[in-house]
Amino acid sequence: MRAFLYSVEPFGPLDDQAWSVEQARGSTADCGSFARMKKVLVMAGLLFFVTGIVGLLHPDFTYHKAEEVAHVGPVRATVNEEKVAHVPAAVSVVLLVAGLGLPVSGVKRP
Secondary structure (H helix, E strand, O other): OOOOOOOOOOOOOOOOOOOOHHHHHOOOOHHHHHHHHHHHHHHHHHHHHHHHHHHHHOOEEEEEEEEEEEEEOOEEEEEEEEEEEEOOHHHHHHHHHHHHHHHHHOOOOO
């Protein structure tokens, strides 16, 4: 008995490549990329969630900024300024919701 391999050419010749059911559905290599994407979404969600919690618990961050105010010959005058950055509670809540939503919604498996 002789087996036949059917070739589908929807847009012209395929350079002697035959289409199969596996090629039409996607190869099994897509399964690995799905798992990688899911891991990335879980890690991003965890990062957003932790950042949201830190923003709610500690909404004010202080940092120091050094500014050069004068430069005369070899002498330089700098001023160290302490600045405060405020993280709004709404931003922290959005980060918490995104941190919970990313892994849950994720990429749906076909």
